[in-house]
Amino acid sequence: xxxxxxxxxxxxxxxxxxxxxxxxxxxxxxxxxxxxxxxxxxxxxxxxxxxxxxxxxxxxxxxxxxxxxxxxxxxxxxxxxxxxxxxxxxxxxxxxxxxxxxxxxxxxxxxxxxxxxxxxxxxxxxxxxxxxxxxxxxxxxxxxxxxxxxxxxxxxxxxxxxxxxxxxxxxxxxxxxxxxxxxxxxxxxxxxxxxxxxxxxxxxxxxxxxxxxxxxxxxxxxxxxxxxxxxxxxxxxxxxxxxxxxxxxxxxxxxxxxxxxxxxxxxxxxxxxxxxxxxxxxxxxxxxxxxxxxxxxxxxxxxxxxxxxx
Amino acid sequence: xxxxxxxxxxxxxxxxxxxxxxxxxxxxxxxxxxxxxxxxxxxxxxxxxxxxxxxxxxxxxxxxxxxxxxxxxxxxxxxxxxxxxxxxxxxxxxxxxxxxxxxxxxxxxxxxxxxxxxxxxxxxxxxxxxxxxxxxxxxxxxxxxxxxxxxxxxxxxxxxxxxxxxxxxxxxxxxxxxxxxxxxxxxxxxxxxxxxxxxxxxxxxxxxxxxxxxxxxxxxxxxxxxxxxxxxxxxxxxxxxxxxxxxxxxxxxxxxxxxxxxxxxxxxxxxxxxxxxxxxxxxx
Numbered sequence: 069x070x071x072x073x074x075x076x077x078x079x080x081x082x083x084x085x086x087x088x089x090x091x092x093x094x095x096x097x098x099x100x101x102x103x104x105x106x107x108x109x110x111x112x113x114x115x116x117x118x119x120x121x122x123x124x125x126x127x128x129x130x131x132x133x134x135x136x137x138x139x140x141x142x143x144x145x146x147x148x149x150x151x152x153x154x155x156x157x158x159x160x161x162x163x164x165x166x167x168x169x170x171x172x173x174x175x176x177x178x179x180x181x182x183x184x185x186x187x188x189x190x191x192x193x194x195x196x197x198x199x200x201x202x203x204x205x206x207x208x209x210x211x212x213x214x215x216x217x218x219x220x221x222x223x224x225x226x227x228x229x230x231x232x233x234x235x236x237x238x239x240x241x242x243x244x245x246x247x248x249x250x251x252x253x254x255x256x257x258x259x260x261x262x263x264x265x266x267x268x269x270x271x272x273x274x275x276x277x278x279x280x281x282x283x284x285x286x287x288x289x290x291x292x293x294x295x296x297x298x299x300x301x302x303x304x305x306x307x308x309x310x311x312x313x314x315x316x317x318x319x320x321x322x323x324x325x326x327x328x329x330x331x332x333x334x335x336x337x338x339x340x341x342x343x344x345x346x347x348x349x350x351x352x353x354x355x356x357x358x359x360x361x362x363x364x365x366x367x368x369x370x371x372x373x374x375x376x377x378x
Numbered sequence: 379x380x381x382x383x384x385x386x387x388x389x390x391x392x393x394x395x396x397x398x399x400x401x402x403x404x405x406x407x408x409x410x411x412x413x414x415x416x417x418x419x420x421x422x423x424x425x426x427x428x429x430x431x432x433x434x435x436x437x438x439x440x441x442x443x444x445x446x447x448x449x450x451x452x453x454x455x456x457x458x459x460x461x462x463x464x465x466x467x468x469x470x471x472x473x474x475x476x477x478x479x480x481x482x483x484x485x486x487x488x489x490x491x492x493x494x495x496x497x498x499x500x501x502x503x504x505x506x507x508x509x510x511x512x513x514x515x516x517x518x519x520x521x522x523x524x525x526x527x528x529x530x531x532x533x534x535x536x537x538x539x540x541x542x543x544x545x546x547x548x549x550x551x552x553x554x555x556x557x558x559x560x561x562x563x564x565x566x567x568x569x570x571x572x573x574x575x576x577x578x579x580x581x582x583x584x585x586x587x588x589x590x591x592x593x594x595x596x597x598x599x600x601x602x603x604x605x606x607x608x609x610x611x612x613x614x615x616x617x618x619x620x621x622x623x624x625x626x627x628x629x630x631x632x633x634x635x636x637x638x639x640x641x642x643x644x645x646x647x648x649x650x651x652x653x654x655x656x657x658x659x660x661x662x
Contacts, residue, residue, distance in 0.1 A: 099475035100487055102468040103537055110534030111494050114505030121508060130511065175399065183392035191646055192400035195407055195638075198645035200595040200613050203634040206620075207406045210413065210627055213426075218409060221425040232425040257403070265653045314500045317597045321617065335500060342504050343602070355504045359497075366496045375492055376485060 121352035128346045140353035149329045157333040164248050164312045168255040176263035197257035205321035208250045212236045240330035243323050250318050259304045266300025306369045334358050414631040421627050441632045450615030456525055457611055458593040461532035465589045469540040477548030495538030500598045507602050523605045532593040540585035547581030584651040591641045612637040
């Protein structure tokens with residue numbers, strides 16, 4: 069047997085009992101080959117195709133007309149709306165991820181405490197996680213409808229609105245705030261669950277030892293819980309950054325990035341460039357930039373997470 | 379003294395907060411149900427009403443006539459079930475072998491799988507679209523606007539979660555258990571079938587349900603690759619209720635609920651195994 073077995077106890081190959089074999093040993097290929105094939109066909113090939121397209125001139129009907137170097141990237145940079153989209157994307161990721169983490173910390177502490185009905189609260193939290201994001205975003209769009217939306221009715225009854233009509237999603241600033249709100253809403257369940265798993269892995273006796281040293285309540289939370297939660301926090305933050313950066317259905321279902329491009333992020337703008345503005349070359353350039361950003365997040369993740377242990 | 383009663387008050391307070399939190403997360407879906415049960419003419423009132431004057435339960439029946447809901451449902455089922463089967467067939471042997479043997483390139487394989495999980499199809503949608511246009515110009519049956527393209531893209535991007543969670547499960551099954559069965563005369567496949575797979579069943583079920591839900595909810599690839607209405611899955615199909623001049627909100631949300639309720643139940647079943655797989659071996 070040429071490969072050593074993974075733990076529990078590695079025996080020297082000679083000590084292994086002789087084994088009847090019906091098939092010749094082809095090594096790992098028959099086992100992992102199909103998985104590799106699928107990854108190559110649907111992940112690596114499109115990555116290559118995307119990079120190739122970004123340096124080609126592509127006609128509006130999608131035909132390649134030859135190599136043009138970095139011209140697609142230059143046109144992207146020269147795009148008058150591009151800086152706004154870039155700034156908005158940064159705000160989108162930073163605000164959505166930080167608010168999600170802060171609120172999730174509180175939610176995870178709540179769900180880590182024992183109280184009657186806790187299981188039902190956990191189940192309620194699962195709903196936005198399991199439900200299709202595009203459908204969740206669509207119900208928010210309806211609730212935020214300028215004329216018939218329930219949010220206007222609630223705010224009117226609370227005395228927070230002067231009139232019954234308020235087009236939240238028609239105005240770019242209020243639209244973007246609500247988009248971020250919905251992005252936080254759908255990000256909370258997963259993040260809370262990761263942090264809850266982190267909290268549950270902290271041994272209880274640490275708190276008892278802390279009490280002896282006078283660390284109770286808030287003080288014990290800051291000096292004991294948060295440092296011990298660091299690995300879970302890092303994982304939650306980085307996975308969230310990737311998901312939020314990639315988030316497409318929320319913006320697409322609620323505003324289509326509009327009015328104009330004023331609620332676009334680089335992800336929705338990439339899509340719009342290819343499938344509405346029919347500028348596939350520039351869209352591929354945008355996609356390459358997005359790919360670079362995600363790669364950065366992935367490298368951060370690999371740096372902080374002990375993935376080799378599996 | 380409050381000493382005795384403090385825990386009770388604390389629990390009551392926590393339950394109160396819990397109820398508010400649960401309501402917050404359920405609220406949009408409650409509104410979805412209310413809208414789905416409203417008569418169409420009551421949805422156009424300014425300001426909106428909290429509840430309609432009567433519940434129109436027949437919306438859940440007429441929607442099947444008003445929209446090609448059967449078609450959307452059929453597409454969602456075809457794509458999700460076949461993608462899940464493909465993921466299972468491909469990731470089961472890969473995960474088993476990776477958990478049992480230290481082969482050359484093992485870490486590289488795990489890394490590749492992990493990176494696949496991080497790159498959602500959204501990031502690669504332009505490349506995926508162009509790839510399937512290219513394939514379709516040679517083999518139309520495998521190009522854009524086919525179930526085939528939707529199935530293999532969904533399978534590829536869900537392979538990672540499935541592989542990781544199954545590697546974790548197979549690693550916890552002692553090799554000695556398999557060896558004992560093999561000394562007792564079981565063939566290699568017999569050992570797999572009667573010892574290993576049953577023990578790894580929770581992991582396999584989690585992987586299957588998670589893949590099914592992910593494919594069921596997938597939006598951007600279906601929006602891009604499924605161009606004709608007859609292969610639209612539910613996620614794309616329901617958006618077609620949003621017409622240019624009027625939106626049939628009640629039908630949009632009856633359809634949405636039909637899509638959401640089953641997967642919420644499935645998700646609750648696998649809840650406790652999920653986090654480990656999603657965070658790829660980083661949290662014990």
